[in-house]
Amino acid sequence: MRAGERRTTLADVAAEAGVSVALVSIVMRDAPGASAATRQRVLEVARRLDYQPDSRARLLRSGESRLIGVVFGVQHPFQHDVLTGLYDAADKQGYELALSAVTPRRDERTAIGSLLQDRCAALILLGPQIPVAELAALSDRMPVVAMMRGVRHRAVDVVRTDDVRGLRLAVDHLVTLGHTRIAHVDGGRMIASAERRQGYQEAMRRHGLDEHLRVVVGGSGEEDGVRAARELLDDPPTAVTVFNDLSAAGMLDVLPRLGLSVPGDISVVGYDDTSFSRLAHIDLTTVAQDIDTMTTLAVARAVERIAGAGITNREVVIPPRLVIRGTTAAPRG
Amino acid sequence: MRAGERRTTLADVAAEAGVSVALVSIVMRDAPGASAATRQRVLEVARRLDYQPDSRARLLRSGESRLIGVVFGVQHPFQHDVLTGLYDAADKQGYELALSAVTPRRDERTAIGSLLQDRCAALILLGPQIPVAELAALSDRMPVVAMMRGVRHRAVDVVRTDDVRGLRLAVDHLVTLGHTRIAHVDGGRMIASAERRQGYQEAMRRHGLDEHLRVVVGGSGEEDGVRAARELLDDPPTAVTVFNDLSAAGMLDVLPRLGLSVPGDISVVGYDDTSFSRLAHIDLTTVAQDIDTMTTLAVARAVERIAGAGITNREVVIPPRLVIRGTTAAPRG
DNA sequence: ATGAAAGCGCTAACAC
């Protein structure tokens, strides 16, 4: 690129095509008010000059931004599946996505701050960890949709999976297979951990398995599953429900090395139906979150709020679905 | 959020503080030319009104964008590690990152297109798959830095690992351990695949192991490693170098089930030193790419080009480093 | 140290 080169603007195209700037604007936006002949000529010139509209100027002037900010964690494979769905959904609604990542050295506040300066029309936060008060303050400024997290506040929209039910499905499945000694490896300080743990506890109680309740502290990564597996060894249960697939994958990999076969000695149920859990060699029984529905709803909700829709049905809770694969079976004996 | 509410602007702050807009601008940018007293008062008002500068308007007016666009693939864990590094590097240079993801249903052209409209000052592409001609055309418009891919074109900057050397390190290590029957599982249509395959072939020849050359088609995902493992079964080598860690992880998981222990029957070397390869239960010997150096250089290069620096040292090739862990050992017998 | 005015690239209202 030669330095000092300026970008092609509407004015350049207008000059070259011999028409006014406004007319070119009309053509570029595909708005009514230009003859077919003009339209064609302008388009041709634009293409020839390699014109690209300046989205900043466009949005600045028009006032509305058609931009939805998304905060995601670079560490969470499940959120990448969600991102994929969000792009599809936004595309259908004619919106763009502005991504901002949370990394080990870039926190959620920073990520959100940068989207604020970008003047997104709304924010979609994937499993936000910041306190409710901050979410509430944020939603004073713009529509905020939290995904994969419950938020008890009247101004924050929520689209999430019914995690209590998700763990009930998992436990019910294991009980049906004949298990009673079922443990749970939770998500540590992950935001959805409490809900899933609670689902496990309720389900166990409903089956009269109070005495077998056993919760091990885990986390969201493979290493957490590995650690938890070691911890279970002293007195191994016949089945375990795990906070998410990644942690479950860690367990799956280490259990055989610790002398426990899956599902022979111990059954394992994950959560999320992350793409890798489908792989033949992992073949993980898991609780699937309905990503398509969730992302579609999250974007729809954001768009409605941008349009100023009233507040009804603030929280959407999507039912999960149990996907039975090869890591669960009847207990021995 | 109440509808019809307008965002706080510089003018609002100026009015409230009883000074001119220009002065507020000076204060907000931390530019010289305002008294300490004014500065303090303006800052206070800005905070009270919850003022956030409009990055669009700011950039539109100032002409320079301090924005670097990054295209990454949502499917590639290694690229997430790179993203983390890029954020750090950009931050140090006072630049922002605009992310655009490639997903299974959103291709690279779309991802790039959206960044073009955002008027990024430069583009950093992670393992771009588009043809050189398109990269060249792009770099006519703006500085383009390709990472993890060689590009033979005078206008495209490149920051990549010396993959030929990376595979040589892997093969040398295996040969030193006593292996001769060493196979390679390549990356299929991944852009770096050719280079790594070539590194394997050269290294094998240098060791006089031409007759043992064996390349199996693979890919970048776990499932590719699983498939390749099955394919190797008919006549298992004593060691295998794999395109990347993810594919290697797939192999690691399936090999024991196919009756081959690692590293007892077969040694495995991955590539990338992705965070999960460090996990105790995976403990993968792998070729590490120096992410810190690469991301720092990529951002530095982008910034230089934005500043209009001349074209020297167009391609930076970083040496890889072998990380020996538990999946490699001397062959049996 | 501070303010007035111009204008970045674009869209929207209105005139013709």
Next chain:
DNA sequence: GTGTTAGCGCTTTCAT
């Protein structure tokens, strides 16, 4: 169907 004008929120001269 087309051109003219104004102005989005900001930075940047240039006065004072």
